[in-house]
Amino acid sequence: MDMTHFNQESFDKALSEGKLMMVDFWADWCGPCKMLAPVIDGLAEQYAGKAVVGKVNVDEEQELAIRYGVMSIPTVIFFKNGEEIDRKVGVMPAGAFTQVLDKNG
Numbered sequence: 001m002d003m004t005h006f007n008q009e010s011f012d013k014a015l016s017e018g019k020l021m022m023v024d025f026w027a028d029w030c031g032p033c034k035m036l037a038p039v040i041d042g043l044a045e046q047y048a049g050k051a052v053v054g055k056v057n058v059d060e061e062q063e064l065a066i067r068y069g070v071m072s073i074p075t076v077i078f079f080k081n082g083e084e085i086d087r088k089v090g091v092m093p094a095g096a097f098t099q100v101l102d103k104n105g
Helices: 008-016 031-046 062-067 094-105
Strands: 021-027 052-057 075-080 082-089
Touching: 008 021, 008 052, 008 062, 021 031, 021 094, 031 075, 031 094, 062 082, 082 094
Parallel strands: 021 052
Antiparallel strands: 021 075, 075 082
């Protein structure tokens, strides 16, 4: 499954569906974001059909970053039933993310 790159409209639509979502808030210029990207891409494949895994470019979608109080990137926020259920800030191993996805899947 391809990685979903959200804009505000597609993000709100996905959120309203209530599925388990993992969203990486990132930017092109962010070194740690580039380090995390292969982990996020791998999880998108691993959880295809089980969770929505996507990215929000904070430079292009500043409103979403502000709405969720994203102060540093990368920030990965997990949602279920349209509500934030967890967040991870910084580069972390895949296990930090799979733990939340498996617990809430």
